[in-house]
Amino acid sequence: MSLLIEPIQSKKSLGDEGILFVRNDSIFDTMVKLPLLVASMIVVAALMPIQSSFSSPRDLDLIIYADGSTHVSTEIDVDPFLTDYEVNLFGNTIDNLVVIGDDGFLLDVDVIGDTALIQTFGSSVVTIEYDIHDLVSKQGRLWTFSLDSPSDFTLLLPKNSAIVGMTNLPLNMEIINEQNQLTLSSGSTEIDYFFSTNSISTPIEEIKNEEDNFLYAITGGIIAIVLVSIVIFVRNKQKDVKTIDEVVTIQKNNILDLETIFKLKPDLREDDKELVKFIFDNNGEALESELRKNFLQPRTTMWRAVKRLEREGVIEIEKKDLQNLVKLRKNMEEDN
């Protein structure tokens, strides 16, 4: 059955009477190209996390010390194709600033006022740590923490502090080393606290309400259904193809050994070398999802790593059952 859309005016079979008759079960096929729709959705779903991830903090953790100074620790996804990245700090009285790239390199940074210009040079994730003195003010015995946060964040309050006012709903609260740690949503937050000599904080017990269980059950159910369907689908598929072992044996003979690959590509990053090693040990190919699981990397980070290796000419990406199959290239030597 053809899935191509045929303009209605070009149809010759409308008949002399000019009556348009369309069978019910072919409406869907006639009106839309199903594979195209699926492909579009996959593209949208794949791009959504990438679009939203650049320039937005992945993690933001704050620790308030007893003197009101605050330690900020944040991890930001940045565009690996840019040479520098400008980030707004939460103030301009900064101490102990450290910026680390995704290879663990200390990155150079120029701070002007409350803006830091980081020389990222290919880093896809930067970790920024600094101490700041602008977030907490004090009036009499009352301390006030104020922040307009771009993302959800955790806030560890000092020991013996007692909250007496806040303008934002906490998402969570727990006790860490006798200190309250709040998880708060993005946006403007003000929290007033006093220091109390007799602390009235009590550790929070773990309470799981029924609503949580219900939601977890739904999510778990969905995951289970998806996994079972995938297993059934993959099994059906495998009936028609050669066994994996056969394919692997044929391919592995054509793949260069690791030493030669690394000699040909001496500038590969250490973490990329680990990926190559894993793929090699896996008979020269691995699904991107397997790489993510093995290296415990988020989808976007792994996607960038795979793309980097593809640009280097070390691997090639093929589509297999709607997934990315990453394969070591056989003709690397020709490129060099």
Added chain:
Amino acid sequence: MKKLALFAIIVLIFGTMSPSLVNHAYGQNDPSILLRIAVQAEKQIVNQLDKKYENQIPNNINILYDKGHRAVKSLDQSLSNNDIEKAKQDFLLAMNSFMQISRIMSQSSEKVVVTISENSTQNLQSKIDRIEKYVKTLESISQKHNKIDQNKDQFTKAYSLIKEIRYQINSNENPYDNINELNNLMNSIKKEIRNSIAEKQSNSIKNFFEKFLAQIDEKLMEAKDLDRDQIRIDKANELILEIRELLSKNQINDAKKVYSELKVVLKDIGISVRIT
């Protein structure tokens, strides 16, 4: 094929929905937290009011306190009824009332933004806590690059200084000499880490520049074809040559400086700097 496609659509729809479900679940993780925070705040406010006014609480504060107290009771009730939306409103109302009370009570005092110059015991302890965190961050970088053995003595000295400074603070001795020594030591460790990973880092930057400059070359050719400002294009080419020369001599920092100049020239020509 059709079945597979429909299946993929269902999976994608649920896949897109599931993160928002999880976030929602997280937000409602433990609604009783709201009550705990509100009750704690109320107790603290009662303590402060007793200390400051004893039995002569001003009327405006009394009104605010009643409002907050009623909101806490209502919050308790809303949680019993499993009415989360109402509980959130009650929580914000209660906390807002207590916030207003605490601000009225503190109004007579001058408001200060916390500064680094205050040298009370509390501030010194916080300062040392911050420096210790900084030491740990540098230590983890050093460990990541397997350079911890090279810097081991320095880190040991840093931790021993921190211990000594804490002792001095607690026994009211002057810790400033040790604090200065610790600061100098940290600067030296940071510098050493930079130097020890410099080669590895410069290879990575060189690799990046190589691809980057190749792209800029192409864009300059295109700009030339489009009859853009030839003087600026020549200048850009000169700077690219200079960067390549500096990179070949391993003068990465100088290359970065020249690159800053190049960026300005490229902007003037109308070339956006981004590799693909």
